[in-house]
Amino acid sequence: MDRSSEIELSAAFGALSDASRRQIIRLLLQKPRRAGELAESIDMSPQALSRHLRVLRKAGLVSEQGIERDARVRIYRVHETAFQPVLDFMAQVENLWQRQLQAFKDFAENPRRAGRLKA
Amino acid sequence: MSGDRARVSVAVAVAPAEAFDIFTGDIDRWWRRGLKFRHSASHSGLLCIEPKVGGRLFESFDTDGTPHVVDIGCVRVWEPPRCLKFTWRNINFAPHEHTEVEVQFEPTASGTLVTVTHSGLSALRPDHPARHGLQDAEFCRMMGLWWGEQMSSLRMHCAAPRS
Numbered sequence: 001m002d003r004s005s006e007i008e009l010s011a012a013f014g015a016l017s018d019a020s021r022r023q024i025i026r027l028l029l030q031k032p033r034r035a036g037e038l039a040e041s042i043d044m045s046p047q048a049l050s051r052h053l054r055v056l057r058k059a060g061l062v063s064e065q066g067i068e069r070d071a072r073v074r075i076y077r078v079h080e081t082a083f084q085p086v087l088d089f090m091a092q093v094e095n096l097w098q099r100q101l102q103a104f105k106d107f108a109e110n111p112r113r114a115g116r117l118k119a
Numbered sequence: 120m121s122g123d124r125a126r127v128s129v130a131v132a133v134a135p136a137e138a139f140d141i142f143t144g145d146i147d148r149w150w151r152r153g154l155k156f157r158h159s160a161s162h163s164g165l166l167c168i169e170p171k172v173g174g175r176l177f178e179s180f181d182t183d184g185t186p187h188v189v190d191i192g193c194v195r196v197w198e199p200p201r202c203l204k205f206t207w208r209n210i211n212f213a214p215h216e217h218t219e220v221e222v223q224f225e226p227t228a229s230g231t232l233v234t235v236t237h238s239g240l241s242a243l244r245p246d247h248p249a250r251h252g253l254q255d256a257e258f259c260r261m262m263g264l265w266w267g268e269q270m271s272s273l274r275m276h277c278a279a280p281r282s
Contacts, residue, residue: 097235
């Protein structure tokens, strides 16, 4: 992992060290939401929420988007790429097991092996 | 820990009891070779699982005539023909880093569905907080749990087509 992605990850972990911000991420993983909706769901003042969202945004974990019909409304969503290193790692593990299980299948279904067993 | 797992299945055309026997007793014969899969890339290496709870999963091999034994894990559940569980650690894991592998053998119309679930992986994530100067143990533990909890929803989220 290069230096800049290390720094990015440190920022991500720093941002996630707060329980309220983790709660925000959980809610945003379900679906993108407006700030007002988030504030209501976690019972937080709009000012406090806005501070937390700023931290999450700076860490690259959350992105915001305007909507066309109302410039004042901002929609927040989880920014997947920030989590990518973790997901990549999981994918690697799955890939290794996939290859192992394929080897297992090839071996188990090999007629020569079955022949040997019967013999 | 609930969500930090890799899960992979394969359907094989043999009955569960036979699949279980092959998976365990013949593990050295089907387990892939090469450094990506074994500690020893040489053909002399042997992978073995002792068929009982508490049994070891280990690899033995020679390097220039010197014998080596590497413990990979320990059998936690040995319930043929349905379930096998063992702990799993790679040679580069820290002493506290443990993961668990569960193998289930489910009967199907044409044989067995073998499912491997490798869990506890968040402890090993490549971006472990300890590697970022965040040394506080409580923080590490908490983040590990948190990643664990969130892994499934993250992955589902990332796999879902964008709206």
